[in-house]
Amino acid sequence: MKRSVLVGGEAGRGTDKTAALIGEIFSSCGYYCFIYRDYGSFIKGGHNFSVVTVSSDPVFSHEENFDVIVALDDVALRKHIKFLKPDGLIFVNNGDRKPTGNIISVGADEFAARKNIKRSFGNNVFIGAVLKSFGLDWHSGWKILSKQFSKFDAVVAREALKKGYGAWNDKRFWFKPRLQKLRLSTGNQAAARAAVESGLELCFAYPITPATGFVDELRQGNRVVVHQPEDEIAAINNSLGATFGGAMTAVATSGEGAALMAESFSLAAMSELPLVLYWAERLGPSTGVPTYTSQGDLKFALNIGHGEFPRVVVAPGDADEAYNRTAEAFYLAYKYRLPVVILTDKHLAESYYNFKPSPFLVRPEKFLTASGADYKSYAVTRNGVSPRLAPGQNQVVRVTSYEHDEEGLTTEDPKTIVAMDAKRWKKRKFLEGEIAKLQPYRVYGKGKNLIVGWGSVKGAIIDALRELPDYSFLQITYVAPFPVDKVKKIMRKARKTILVENNSTGLLGQVIKEKTGIEIGDKILKNGGRPFTADEIVKRLKAINRHE
Amino acid sequence: MNKKESLNSKMPITWCPGCPNNVVLYALKSALEDLIASKKILKRDVVIVTDIGCGGKMYDYLNLNAFYGLHGRAIPIAVGVKLGNPKLTVIAIAGDGGTYSEGVNHLAASGRMNPDITAIVLNNGVLALTKGQATPTNRLLIGNSDLNPIAMALASKASFVGRETTFDLASLQSTIKAAINHKGFSLVDIIEPCLSYNNNAEWLRKNIERRRGQTVSVADFGEKSESKIKTGVFRKKTRPTLEENLGLLKTGTKKRR
Ligand SMILES: Cc1ncc(C[n+]2csc(CCOP(=O)(O)OP(=O)(O)O)c2C)c(N)n1
Ligand code: SF4
Numbered sequence: 194m195k196r197s198v199l200v201g202g203e204a205g206r207g208t209d210k211t212a213a214l215i216g217e218i219f220s221s222c223g224y225y226c227f228i229y230r231d232y233g234s235f236i237k238g239g240h241n242f243s244v245v246t247v248s249s250d251p252v253f254s255h256e257e258n259f260d261v262i263v264a265l266d267d268v269a270l271r272k273h274i275k276f277l278k279p280d281g282l283i284f285v286n287n288g289d290r291k292p293t294g295n296i297i298s299v300g301a302d303e304f305a306a307r308k309n310i311k312r313s314f315g316n317n318v319f320i321g322a323v324l325k326s327f328g329l330d331w332h333s334g335w336k337i338l339s340k341q342f343s344k345f346d347a348v349v350a351r352e353a354l355k356k357g358y359g360a361w362n363d364k365r366f367w368f369k370p371r372l373q374k375l376r377l378s379t380g381n382q383a384a385a386r387a388a389v390e391s392g393l394e395l396c397f398a399y400p401i402t403p404a405t406g407f408v409d410e411l412r413q414g415n416r417v418v419v420h421q422p423e424d425e426i427a428a429i430n431n432s433l434g435a436t437f438g439g440a441m442t443a444v445a446t447s448g449e450g451a452a453l454m455a456e457s458f459s460l461a462a463m464s465e466l467p468l469v470l471y472w473a474e475r476l477g478p479s480t481g482v483p484t485y486t487s488q489g490d491l492k493f494a495l496n497i498g499h500g501e502f503p504r505v506v507v508a509p510g511d512a513d514e515a516y517n518r519t520a521e522a523f524y525l526a527y528k529y530r531l532p533v534v535i536l537t538d539k540h541l542a543e544s545y546y547n548f549k550p551s552p553f554l555v556r557p558e559k560f561l562t563a564s565g566a567d568y569k570s571y572a573v574t575r576n577g578v579s580p581r582l583a584p585g586q587n588q589v590v591r592v593t594s595y596e597h598d599e600e601g602l603t604t605e606d607p608k609t610i611v612a613m614d615a616k617r618w619k620k621r622k623f624l625e626g627e628i629a630k631l632q633p634y635r636v637y638g639k640g641k642n643l644i645v646g647w648g649s650v651k652g653a654i655i656d657a658l659r660e661l662p663d664y665s666f667l668q669i670t671y672v673a674p675f676p677v678d679k680v681k682k683i684m685r686k687a688r689k690t691i692l693v694e695n696n697s698t699g700l701l702g703q704v705i706k707e708k709t710g711i712e713i714g715d716k717i718l719k720n721g722g723r724p725f726t727a728d729e730i731v732k733r734l735k736a737i738n739r740h741e
Numbered sequence: 742m743n744k745k746e747s748l749n750s751k752m753p754i755t756w757c758p759g760c761p762n763n764v765v766l767y768a769l770k771s772a773l774e775d776l777i778a779s780k781k782i783l784k785r786d787v788v789i790v791t792d793i794g795c796g797g798k799m800y801d802y803l804n805l806n807a808f809y810g811l812h813g814r815a816i817p818i819a820v821g822v823k824l825g826n827p828k829l830t831v832i833a834i835a836g837d838g839g840t841y842s843e844g845v846n847h848l849a850a851s852g853r854m855n856p857d858i859t860a861i862v863l864n865n866g867v868l869a870l871t872k873g874q875a876t877p878t879n880r881l882l883i884g885n886s887d888l889n890p891i892a893m894a895l896a897s898k899a900s901f902v903g904r905e906t907t908f909d910l911a912s913l914q915s916t917i918k919a920a921i922n923h924k925g926f927s928l929v930d931i932i933e934p935c936l937s938y939n940n941n942a943e944w945l946r947k948n949i950e951r952r953r954g955q956t957v958s959v960a961d962f963g964e965k966s967e968s969k970i971k972t973g974v975f976r977k978k979t980r981p982t983l984e985e986n987l988g989l990l991k992t993g994t995k996k997r998r
Binding site: 395397418420422423424426427430431432433434435436437438439440442456457460464583584585586587589590591592593594595601602603 | 750751752785786788790793798800801804805806807808809810811814817818819820821822823824825826828829846847849850854983987988989
């Protein structure tokens with residue numbers, strides 16, 4: 194059983210917060226939840242909405258049709274009413290529209306005015322009405338809500354919840370929960386939590402949607418020092434400097450900021466300083482549509498930085514993966530002294546997922562392992578990784594953007610140049626061996642036909658698989674280094690292969706062609722800033738099959 | 742091995758014979774030696790961050806912890822090193838192209854944020870390593886006006902602002918020393934000729950005016966180009982550093998001064 198609640202209203206009305214609270218209450222009652230957030234690039238005015246999908250089974254995407262519409266204002270009602278399911282309910286504010294049939298006035302504004310409180314505070318009235326229609330006890334709502342308010346506000350909030358609870362009278366949407374208790378997390382929150390647990394000390398970031406949520410999360414709890422420098426160029430150079438100084442650091446940005454960081458991404462490679470770049474994509478080119486999602490930066494991430502050098506690009510597909518993959522990113526960057534990109538997008542970064550972190554498969558640390566008097570900053574070793582040392586010891590420590598000898602002194606000698614290039618590339622083999630143990634790809638389902646995708650499309654595909662028994666899903670997580678042989682083998686076995694990506698040209702498809710020689714003919718692509726829903730994937734697959 | 746040698750690397754110097762950068766290198770080394778000898782700093786805690794350009798080659802010439810950065814980015818890298826370990830003594834060395842052109846916003850930002858680092862700028866009026874194109878401080882830029890880095894640093898609230906030339910070694914040494922000793926962001930603008938691309942030594946010699954002990958304001962570096970090149974320390978004021986403001990000094994790490 195699956196039900197969906199849309200919460201919509203003007204920016205600044207607490208749409209997102211209200212949806213998150215509803216999701217949290219349902220999760221705490223044992224329902225699986227997924228929350229999609231749709232908002233424009235404005236602070237006040239304009240229409241925002243969130244969709245809370247509630248299910249008795251795990252759910253990773255939202256629906257296009259709704260059982261409940263919480264219309265915080267009239268625009269929300271007009272915009273979404275056509276997507277109401279047949280016996281759906283619409284909760285509106287009084288004054289916005291006369292109650293008719295399935296349109297129920299809950300009187301939130303009136304309540305707020307009477308109590309002389311902020312309008313968004315009255316949203317708790319709506320929450321009460323939603324709980325009732327799902328047959329949930331208002332106390333279960335109160336358990337979550339009570340944590341949000343001061344003692345003084347709590348009295349009013351509780352009254353609001355109860356008022357909404359009384360505004361509706363049947364529990365038509367009730368269905369049985371499965372589990373005791375679940376938790377919610379955005380991709381940003383899960384990644385930030387892993388970064389903190391990995392030992393991150395300093396994060397450098399210039400604000401940009403949708404990476405800011407990651408940075409804000411790091412600030413919570415004061416375990417990581419966050420610095421906002423003058424621009425992204427400063428941020429990445431700060432990060433490399435601080436890593437050299439001996440700290441564990443990260444930078445966070447989106448495509449536009451990454452573009453500014455390109456020169457120093459290459460510096461990380463040449464200086465062999467660990468770099469972790471948390472990169473949350475949004476829709477380009479250029480400023481594009483900054484608060485909407487896209488998978489349009491994949492090839493940019495795979496190629497960013499001039500010159501040739503090994504790198505890691507890891508793309509988690511949900512909050513649980515954002516957690517584990519972030520820890521792996523820190524581990525690999527610091528162990529192998531190279532740049533690592535954690536590639537997410539607005540949909541993964543800002544949607545809420547049920548989150549159940551599993552233990553890290555690796556143990557991130559700074560790997561400042563060098564010792565001894567005869568230290569060489571770029572000692573050539575068996576696996577290409579020179580033991581690292583931070584300044585402040587008796588040995589002189591050097592890092593450089595120029596090609597260099599083992600001591601880190603500048604060189605133009607062809608033999609040394611070739612040797613140092615080979616040293617850097619030597620890491621790749623060991624890196625690949627290590628990544629092979631970290632599930633660089635995963636296959637879901639048993640069907641003979643294969644859907645191929647990466648990143649945030651995972652959610653809608655997993656949900657679509659329930660209706661597609663003939664299909665399985667190959668998720669590529671480590672796009673660099675690419676698990677060539679395994680992917681080739683899986684793809685060769687498939688009866689039929691379909692590419693699903695949230696971009697206009699199928700970038701992963703192009704990478705697969707380059708790496709394996711296999712061209713995926715059938716593509717389900719979507720651009721326009723909106724993520725896939727499971728229904729959409731099912732429909733488009735069926736359309737493809739009809740044409741063949 | 743005497744102390745002087747211990748700051749020298751084994752790399753041969755590839756500057757033009759007689760390049761004034763040698764004077765700065767000498768002044769820097771002797772300033773550091775004094776500070777190390779008087780136990781104000783530890784050699785092992787010194788980190789040199791260099792830009793790209795003729796001046797940046799000091800990375801190779803010094804036997805010190807060092808980061809050879811990117812053109813225009815010596816300052817943000819140096820800021821990072823300091824934040825990564827506030828115990829370190831961090832010195833950025835860059836040309837006027839790197840500091841006043843490619844990376845000029847980092848200068849403005851560092852003045853304001855006050856990280857405890859020292860920026861030494863080899864201001865020869867040209868992009869020397871790319872063969873002598875003009876920089877923003879070049880007075881001969883046709884159709885343009887020159888940037889006054891002292892006015893800019895003062896306006897950016899840099900807490901230590903000094904200017905010296907390669908014609909006065911004693912002052913150069915003492916100002917570099919004072920800048921390293923200063924707690925906060927220090928800019929030392931060093932005016933020098935470039936023998937190959939901007940040999941204005943004669944003109945400079947006639948137009949240097951040493952300032953001692955006078956307080957100055959941005960206005961002293963006026964709307965028009967300075968008629969005389971003022972040298973000296975123009976500001977030295979202490980205020981909380983970036984590391985302090987970020988709370989990085991709260992635990993454990995003891996300040997060196
Ligand atoms: C981003 C970038 N742009 C251009 C260059 C080429 N480049 C190398 S050195 C240099 C000029 C250096 O001039 P300056 O900073 O004044 O130092 P000088 O050589 O005069 O000591 C330039 C433009 C570069 N290395 N990086
Ligand atoms: S070109 Fe100018 S700055 Fe460069 S080494 Fe020669 S004299 Fe010195």
